[in-house]
Amino acid sequence: MAQPNTSLVFTVRRRPTELVAPAKPTPRELKLMSDIDDQEGLRFQIPVIQFYRNDPSMGGRDPVEVIREALAQTLVFYYPFAGRLREGPARKLMVDCTAEGVAFIGADADVTLEEFGDALQPPFPCLEELLFDAPGCGGVLNCPLLVIQVTRLRCGGFIFALRLNHTMSDAAGLVQFMEAVGEMARGARAPSMPPVWQRELLCARDPPRVTCTHREYDEVPDTKGTIIPLDEMAHRSFFFGPAEVAALRRCRTLALQPDPEEEVRVLCIVNARSKFNPPLPVGYYGNGFAFPVALSTAGKICRNPLGYALELVMKAKADVTEEYMRSLADLMVIRGRPHFTVVRTYLVSDVTRAGFSEVDFGWGKPAYGGPAKGGVGAIPGVASFYIPFKNKKGENGIVVPICLPAAAMERFVMELESMLMDDDRKVTNLTSTTFITSAL
Structure with missing residues (x-):
C-alpha cells in the first residue's frame, strides 16, 4: 500500500460561516444533560x-447544498x-433549545481525492483548512x-x-445523527431511528452513593513531568492486522521508559448501553460509556508477556455493569464532575x-x-483510536x-518490531505493513 501524501499542500476557499437552524419550529425548553454527559x-x-468519491449518478448535485438542506431537516x-x-x-450542564442552529461552512479545495494518496488515515494534511476554527465556535x-x-x-x-461538543x-450517538442526515439527504422525510433524549436515565440517584471502585478518576500528581507539551509530540499512524493490535499498549509503555515502580494505567472505553436492564432505549444519543481502568506498574507491564496486559484490560472491561454506571453518575455529583486521570x-x-x-449522503460510503x-481534548498523547481500514x-x-x-516514537517503532518478531507474528518486515505519516 502506498504511503500517504504527507507533503500535500492545497488551498481552501471558504464561504462565510452560517448558522443552519431547524427547517420547522421546534420546542423552546431547557433539557438537562445526564451526569455521565457533563x-x-x-x-x-x-x-x-469523512472523504467521499465522485459519483456520476448524482448528476452534478452539489454536496454543500444537499447536506445543508438535509441538516436543517434533521435538526x-x-x-x-x-x-x-x-x-x-x-x-x-443543560441545553437551552434556542433553535439558533449549528455552524456550517461551505468550501472548495483545489485538490483531488487521489492526491491525498492511497493511505487515507490521520493525521491529514491541512486539517485546519478542512475543519475551520470559525470565530465564536470553539468553546463549550x-x-x-x-x-x-x-x-x-x-x-x-x-x-x-x-x-x-x-x-x-x-x-454511537454521533453516528446515529450523521446517518439521519444521510437519510434526509437521500430523500427520507424522517430518520428511520427516532432520536431519544431521556438523559435522566443516566442521572445520579437521590441520595448519590458511590458503590463501585472508580480508579480512573484517581487524583494522581504529575511529579515527573509525564504530561508532554503539544509542540513536542509526534503524530503517526500505524496499520495492523488483528493479530498485531494487542502489542500496541505494551509497546507504548516500553517506548516512554517510565520508572519501573510507577503505576501506569490503560483506560478502555466501554459502551454500556446493553449493560442496563432493560438496555438504554434504541435511539438514545447521549454518552453511554465508561472509562474502566487497567492498572499495573510499568515494570510488570514490560517484564510480562502480552497476555498479562490483555488479562488486566479484559477484567477492567468486565467491571462495567449497570451498578457501575449508577455509581459513576453518583461520583460525578459527589466529586464535582472530575476529569479522568x-x-x-x-x-x-x-x-x-x-x-x-x-x-x-447519497454519494455512497x-x-x-x-x-x-488522535488525542483527547487538549491533552496530547493520552488517547488512540482503533479505526477500521482496508489496504490496497x-x-x-x-x-x-x-x-x-518524538524520541519515544522512534523507540516505539523499534519495540513494536521486536515484539512482533519475538511473538512469531506473521510479519516479516514491520515497515512493509506499517504506514507512518509525518508529524503534524
Missing part, C-alpha cells in the same frame, strides 16, 4: 472527517443540537454544539468534516464498530470515515493514530 473529561470538541428531530449549552448550579458553553464544513474537491468528490453524544495514562477508544464508514486525529490489497485491518514525544 463530566469534565467530555467538555471539549471532538473532530471527525427538526434532533433540535437540541441547534441550541446552546448552559451551566447551572454545581456545574450542571454558549456557542454552537456542532461545526460542519463540507469541502468540494476538484475531482467531484467532497470532504465532510465535523466538530462535536462531546458532552452531547458519544461515537491523565498522568501515566493511555486511553484506547475502539471505533471499528461505530459505523462512521457506513454514513452515506466514504473512502475514509472516522476520527480526524483488500486486506482488512486497523489504523491506530499514535501521539508520543
Whole structure:
C-alpha cells in the first residue's frame, strides 16, 4: 500500500460561516444533560472527517447544498443540537433549545481525492483548512454544539468534516445523527431511528452513593513531568492486522521508559448501553460509556508477556455493569464532575464498530470515515483510536493514530518490531505493513 501524501499542500476557499437552524419550529425548553454527559473529561470538541468519491449518478448535485438542506431537516428531530449549552448550579450542564442552529461552512479545495494518496488515515494534511476554527465556535458553553464544513474537491468528490461538543453524544450517538442526515439527504422525510433524549436515565440517584471502585478518576500528581507539551509530540499512524493490535499498549509503555515502580494505567472505553436492564432505549444519543481502568506498574507491564496486559484490560472491561454506571453518575455529583486521570495514562477508544464508514449522503460510503486525529481534548498523547481500514490489497485491518514525544516514537517503532518478531507474528518486515505519516 502506498504511503500517504504527507507533503500535500492545497488551498481552501471558504464561504462565510452560517448558522443552519431547524427547517420547522421546534420546542423552546431547557433539557438537562445526564451526569455521565457533563463530566469534565467530555467538555471539549471532538473532530471527525469523512472523504467521499465522485459519483456520476448524482448528476452534478452539489454536496454543500444537499447536506445543508438535509441538516436543517434533521435538526427538526434532533433540535437540541441547534441550541446552546448552559451551566447551572454545581456545574450542571443543560441545553437551552434556542433553535439558533449549528455552524456550517461551505468550501472548495483545489485538490483531488487521489492526491491525498492511497493511505487515507490521520493525521491529514491541512486539517485546519478542512475543519475551520470559525470565530465564536470553539468553546463549550454558549456557542454552537456542532461545526460542519463540507469541502468540494476538484475531482467531484467532497470532504465532510465535523466538530462535536462531546458532552452531547458519544461515537454511537454521533453516528446515529450523521446517518439521519444521510437519510434526509437521500430523500427520507424522517430518520428511520427516532432520536431519544431521556438523559435522566443516566442521572445520579437521590441520595448519590458511590458503590463501585472508580480508579480512573484517581487524583494522581504529575511529579515527573509525564504530561508532554503539544509542540513536542509526534503524530503517526500505524496499520495492523488483528493479530498485531494487542502489542500496541505494551509497546507504548516500553517506548516512554517510565520508572519501573510507577503505576501506569490503560483506560478502555466501554459502551454500556446493553449493560442496563432493560438496555438504554434504541435511539438514545447521549454518552453511554465508561472509562474502566487497567492498572499495573510499568515494570510488570514490560517484564510480562502480552497476555498479562490483555488479562488486566479484559477484567477492567468486565467491571462495567449497570451498578457501575449508577455509581459513576453518583461520583460525578459527589466529586464535582472530575476529569479522568491523565498522568501515566493511555486511553484506547475502539471505533471499528461505530459505523462512521457506513454514513452515506447519497454519494455512497466514504473512502475514509472516522476520527480526524488522535488525542483527547487538549491533552496530547493520552488517547488512540482503533479505526477500521482496508489496504490496497483488500486486506482488512486497523489504523491506530499514535501521539508520543518524538524520541519515544522512534523507540516505539523499534519495540513494536521486536515484539512482533519475538511473538512469531506473521510479519516479516514491520515497515512493509506499517504506514507512518509525518508529524503534524
